[in-house]
Amino acid sequence: MSTPPAALTAAHVLSGQGGLKIALTGPFGVGKTTLVQTVSDIAPLSTEVAVNSDDVSHAPGKTTTTVAMDFGRLEVNGVTLFVFGTPGQRRFWFMWDAIVRGAVGAVVLVDVRRLQDSFAHLDYVEHVRLPFIVAVNTFPGARSFAASDMREALALSVEVPIVELDVRDRDSVRRLLITLVQHLLARRPGGVRADGTVSA
Numbered sequence: 455m456s457t458p459p460a461a462l463t464a465a466h467v468l469s470g471q472g473g474l475k476i477a478l479t480g481p482f483g484v485g486k487t488t489l490v491q492t493v494s495d496i497a498p499l500s501t502e503v504a505v506n507s508d509d510v511s512h513a514p515g516k517t518t519t520t521v522a523m524d525f526g527r528l529e530v531n532g533v534t535l536f537v538f539g540t541p542g543q544r545r546f547w548f549m550w551d552a553i554v555r556g557a558v559g560a561v562v563l564v565d566v567r568r569l570q571d572s573f574a575h576l577d578y579v580e581h582v583r584l585p586f587i588v589a590v591n592t593f594p595g596a597r598s599f600a601a602s603d604m605r606e607a608l609a610l611s612v613e614v615p616i617v618e619l620d621v622r623d624r625d626s627v628r629r630l631l632i633t634l635v636q637h638l639l640a641r642r643p644g645g646v647r648a649d650g651t652v653s654a
Contacts, residue, residue: 478490479563525539
């Protein structure tokens, strides 16, 4: 995706004030907590507890689960981004509304080995009309698919960016978040206001 004109850069429209709240969602074990830990400039807040009765067959080595949210903060080109990760397990989905309130956009993190687990998360951000991009976490050994195939499998419109990344790589995650900000600026005639809200 091309970079917006200089007059519409996030640093300009924010004028150094406020910041952008970004929601991060996706199924259990997809890498949300790792993403926040990787990219945050501060010690991230994570509300994880030990996994007990949960099915972790699709996430070998997973010993904890987020029960409330993950939170991190970073600066990108003078813009403050606040990243709020939602819990992935169904029994904690009631918290999503509170976590995404005030967000200007979302990242839906997916695992190509179990795309069906992402449908509820995609349905949610579409239902609340939150602009979003799809991030494909490149797990070791997972197949790589063309963006067109991913778009068809997830029933995404052509306007929704699809980005591959390694959530363990800081530069990879930063590029993902920059793509989201560019997507927000490109799709909204008024861009993002100085208070961090997206104009209609």
